[in-house]
Amino acid sequence: MKINSKVACFFTTGIALTAMATGTACAATTLTLSDDQPPNYPTVQGDKAMARYLSAISNGQMTIKVYPNGQLGSEQSVGEQVQSGAIDMARINAAPLANFDSKMGVLSLPYIFTSKQGEWRVLNGPIGHKLLQSLKSAKMVGLAYYDSGQRSFYTTKKAGPIKSINDLKGMRIRVQKSKPMIAMIKALGATPVPMSYGNVYSALQNNAISGAENNIPSYGPYGVRHYEVAPNYTFDSHSRVPEVVVVGLNTWKKLSSQQQAWLQEAALASEAVEETAWQQLVQRTRNKLKGKANFYHVDAAKFQQAMGPVYKKYGKEYGSLIQEIKNAEKESSQESK
Numbered sequence: 001m002k003i004n005s006k007v008a009c010f011f012t013t014g015i016a017l018t019a020m021a022t023g024t025a026c027a028a029t030t031l032t033l034s035d036d037q038p039p040n041y042p043t044v045q046g047d048k049a050m051a052r053y054l055s056a057i058s059n060g061q062m063t064i065k066v067y068p069n070g071q072l073g074s075e076q077s078v079g080e081q082v083q084s085g086a087i088d089m090a091r092i093n094a095a096p097l098a099n100f101d102s103k104m105g106v107l108s109l110p111y112i113f114t115s116k117q118g119e120w121r122v123l124n125g126p127i128g129h130k131l132l133q134s135l136k137s138a139k140m141v142g143l144a145y146y147d148s149g150q151r152s153f154y155t156t157k158k159a160g161p162i163k164s165i166n167d168l169k170g171m172r173i174r175v176q177k178s179k180p181m182i183a184m185i186k187a188l189g190a191t192p193v194p195m196s197y198g199n200v201y202s203a204l205q206n207n208a209i210s211g212a213e214n215n216i217p218s219y220g221p222y223g224v225r226h227y228e229v230a231p232n233y234t235f236d237s238h239s240r241v242p243e244v245v246v247v248g249l250n251t252w253k254k255l256s257s258q259q260q261a262w263l264q265e266a267a268l269a270s271e272a273v274e275e276t277a278w279q280q281l282v283q284r285t286r287n288k289l290k291g292k293a294n295f296y297h298v299d300a301a302k303f304q305q306a307m308g309p310v311y312k313k314y315g316k317e318y319g320s321l322i323q324e325i326k327n328a329e330k331e332s333s334q335e336s337k
Contacts, residue, residue, distance in 0.1 A: 046274025
């Protein structure tokens with residue numbers, strides 16, 4: 001999205017405007033926004049950029065107070081508070097959002113996206129817009145998507161790297177306690193091992209499991225440092241679940257049409273800031289991992305082909321959405337050739 005030159009400087013200066021008196025006293029509309037990540041995390045940087053943009057474009061008539069570090073509660077709790085109007089806005093991952101609007105769950109299906117380009121073609125297109133609009137049934141209004149990267153497999157030295165789908169056979173892979181994720185591991189020929197995240201390091205170290213899965217920042221030195229005991233990281237990108245910026249429907253209805261337009265524009269403009277911050281974090285992590293981890297790339301489309309039983313079992317409620325996403329990704333792939 002093209003950024004209004006009037007407010008572009010606020011993305012680089014990091015300075016938020018305050019409401020200014022212009023002859024008559026006029027209190028600014030201040031919205032609360034919750035994020036469960038720390039202050040310097042990419043999503044919070046996006047939140048703060050949105051706040052600066054909104055203050056600038058509205059000439060201080062609207063502001064956002066960002067509460068990071070989960071100060072206002074977990075994503076589930078915050079979602080409920082957004083519904084009731086106790087909190088105005090939140091940045092929530094699409095996976096827990098499915099607890100409020102089941103259609104959002106389609107974004108959590110394994111290998112639903114096989115490329116970053118395809119993912120963002122979907123999210124920025126009619127399908128992504130339709131999913132944001134569907135949140136109104138959950139008393140929320142979806143404003144924008146934030147990048148949260150991709151989750152891939154990593155394995156121990158003893159287990160060896162995953163270079164093809166066949167390498168997964170016989171491996172024991174730690175996964176989240178999610179039925180679709182457990183089904184994914186089984187469909188790939190490996191044995192799923194659900195366990196607490198805090199126990200994964202020692203399980204890898206003791207070869208109780210062959211591997212696990214997560215994004216690069218979490219895997220690396222800025223995260224839980226699993227690279228120390230599982231040096232083989234394979235980019236299969238089985239999960240590309242985005243973050244979503246939402247505002248409560250009760251709050252939204254209280255805003256004037258002009259205020260709604262300002263807020264929507266600010267949210268969309270902040271996507272680029274968050275995306276840049278995420279890519280910078282990934283690159284810093286990759287740089288730190290040079291000589292400490294081995295990276296491999298595979299054809300995600302071949303892994304996706306094994307997901308037929310998973311989509312059949314868990315995809316019924318999404319109707320034609322799965323096929324629509326696949327078609328949009330296919331178009332994106334053809335255009336890039």
